[in-house]
Amino acid sequence: MNTISANLNIMIKAAEKASKILIRDFGEIEKLQVSKKGPADFVTNSDLKAEKIIIEELRKAKPHYSIISEENGIENNRDKNNIWIIDPIDGTINFLHGIPHFAISIALKSNDEIISGIIFDPIKNEMFYAEKNNGSFFNNHRIRVSQKNEISECLFVTGGKIYSEPDITYRKTGCAALDMAYVASGRYDGCFQQNLNLWDIAAGIILVKEAGGVLNEIDLSIHKNIKIVASSTNIRSKLLEKLVNF
Numbered sequence: 001m002n003t004i005s006a007n008l009n010i011m012i013k014a015a016e017k018a019s020k021i022l023i024r025d026f027g028e029i030e031k032l033q034v035s036k037k038g039p040a041d042f043v044t045n046s047d048l049k050a051e052k053i054i055i056e057e058l059r060k061a062k063p064h065y066s067i068i069s070e071e072n073g074i075e076n077n078r079d080k081n082n083i084w085i086i087d088p089i090d091g092t093i094n095f096l097h098g099i100p101h102f103a104i105s106i107a108l109k110s111n112d113e114i115i116s117g118i119i120f121d122p123i124k125n126e127m128f129y130a131e132k133n134n135g136s137f138f139n140n141h142r143i144r145v146s147q148k149n150e151i152s153e154c155l156f157v158t159g160g161k162i163y164s165e166p167d168i169t170y171r172k173t174g175c176a177a178l179d180m181a182y183v184a185s186g187r188y189d190g191c192f193q194q195n196l197n198l199w200d201i202a203a204g205i206i207l208v209k210e211a212g213g214v215l216n217e218i219d220l221s222i223h224k225n226i227k228i229v230a231s232s233t234n235i236r237s238k239l240l241e242k243l244v245n246f
Contacts, residue, residue, distance in 0.1 A: 003111070004129070004131065004134075005116065005131060006061075007061075007062070007108055007116060008057060008116045008118070008129060008131055009130075010057065010061040010062070010229075011058070011106045011108070011116065011117075011118050012118055012127065012129065013057060013118075014053070014054045014057035014058055014106065015054065015106055015118055015120040015127075016053075016120070017053050017054075017057055017106045018049075018053040018054045018088060018104055019050075019104060019120060019122035019132055020052065021046065021049050021050050022046060022050055022088075022089065022095075022102075022104070022122050023122050023123065024045040024171040025042070025043075025045075025049075025097070025246055026046075026095060026100070026122075028042070028097070028099065029042070029043075029095070029097075029098045039184070039196075040096065040165055043089075043092060043095055043096045045183075045245040046089065046095070047071055047088050047089050047092065048088075049069055050089060050104065051069055051070070051071045051072060051086060051088035052087035054069075054086050054088060054104070054106065055067060055069065055072065055084075055086065056066065058084050058086075058106075062079075062082070062084075063077070064077050064078040064079040065077060065079050065082045065084055066079060066080050066082065066083040066084070067084045067085075067086065068083055068084070068085045068086070068198065068199065068223065069084075069085070069086040069087070069088070069199065070086065070087050070088065070197070070199050071163070072086075074223075081110060081111050082108065082110050083108070083109045083110075084106065084107070084108060084204040085106070085107040085108075085109055085114075085198060085199050085203075086105070086106050086199060087104070087105040087106075087177065087197075087199035087200060088104060089102050089103075089104070089137065090102060090103050090104075090105050090119075090129035090175055090176060090177040090178070090199075090200055091103060091173075091174050091175030091177070091178065093174055094173075094174045094175060099123070099174070100123040101121075101123075101173055101174065101175050101178065102121070102175055102178075103119050103120055103121045103122075103124075103177045103178050103181070104118075104119070104120045104122065105117070105118070105119050105120075105177040105189065105199065105202065105203045105204070106118050106203060107202035107203040107206065109202065109220060112191070112220055112221070113132070113220070114132075114202055114203075114205045114206045114220065115132040115206065116129070116130065116131040116132065116206060117129065117202060117203025117204070117205070117206040117207055118203055119177045119178065119180070119181040119203050119204065119207065121178060121181075125139075126138065126139060126181075126191075127139055128143070128181040128184060128185065128203075128207055129207070130184070130203075130206045130207045130209075130210040130211070131206070131210070131212075132206065132210070134210065135210050135211075136184050136186050136206075136207050136208075136210040138181075140205045141210050142183055142213060143185040143186065144186060144211050144212050145183060145184060145186055145189075145208065145211045145212050145213040145231070145232040146183075146186040146188075146189045146232050146234075146235075147186075147232060147234060148189055148232070148234060148235060149234050149235070149237040151168060151235060152240065154168065154169065154189035154190065154235055154239075155169050155170070155171065155188055155189055156168050156169065156170040156171075156183065156188060156189055156190045156192065156231075156239070157170060157171050157172070157173060157179045157183070157188045157190075157191045158170050158171075158172055158179075158191065158192050158193050159172055159173070159174060159175075159176055159179065159193045160193055160194060160195050160196075161194075161195075161241070162246075163245070164245040164246070166192075166242045166243055166246065167203075167242055168239070168242050170221065171188075176191075176193060176200040176201055176204070176228075177200060177203060177204055179191045179193070179204070180201060180203075180204025180205070180207060180228075180230060181203075181204060181207055181210055183204075183208055183211075183213060183230050183231065184204070184207040184208045184210075184211035184213060185211070186211075187233065188233055189231060189232065190229070190230060190231030190232070190235060190239050191228065191229075191230050191231075192228065192229045192230075192239070192243055192246055193228055194225075194226075194227045194228075194246070195224075195225050195226075195227075196225075196226045196227070196228060197223060197224055197226065198220065198222070198224070198226060199223075200226075201218075201226060201228055202220075204228075204230070205218065205243060212232065212233075213230055213231060213233075214230070214231065214232070214233050214236055215228060215229065215230045216228065216229045216230075227243070227246075229243065229246070
């Protein structure tokens with residue numbers, strides 16, 4: 001197994017601890033689906049509980065780091081150069097409908113660069129993680145982006161609204177974090193999406209880069225309405241040609 005930093009270890013432990021709540025709550029969702037009240041409030045509550053656990057764990061280890069999180073917003077602490085970026089459930093709508101495709105995403109931004117990130121799918125028990133200059137891993141095995149050269153053989157993934165239909169084979173899964181993790185591990189050949197939040201994609205950025213993939217320039221000081229196009233270098237220009245109106 002590769003050696004990981006203390007910070008990455010903290011992130012993994014925090015995600016695993018929060019995942020216990022999500023796994024338990026996800027088991028309750030099916031019962032709520034049939035009730036009149038519906039599960040929306042319940043899911044918001046799951047989100048908040050998971051985020052609280054993650055923040056508590058990270059804060060215990062690094063009390064001075066700042067935090068950006070989906071539910072909590074921005075918390076500036078003494079150390080403004082090191083910022084945890086947290087999404088307790090990416091793929092909330094899937095979670096809400098009892099679809100087992102969602103993830104916890106945690107990244108560390110240091111001096112305006114993502115230096116480590118994890119994306120954890122608790123239902124499938126799949127952990128993707130990466131650190132700057134140390135490679136990308138899936139459940140302790142090194143991963144690389146796809147090496148395909150022919151766009152006709154590629155499978156891409158997207159989300160949100162698509163305003164013009166690109167002439168490529170693609171899926172919509174409802175979880176941007178896992179989309180990027182799957183690009184990093186070669187399951188998808190690339191992803192493209194608009195109107196994303198920083199916490200949806202922060203961990204995915206380092207995963208794709210460290211797996212040998214390329215992304216468009218992303219301004220990490222902006223937290224909303226982010227556009228992403230990620231793929232291998234092999235297929236990059238061919239994908240951009242297909243996304244000319246994207």
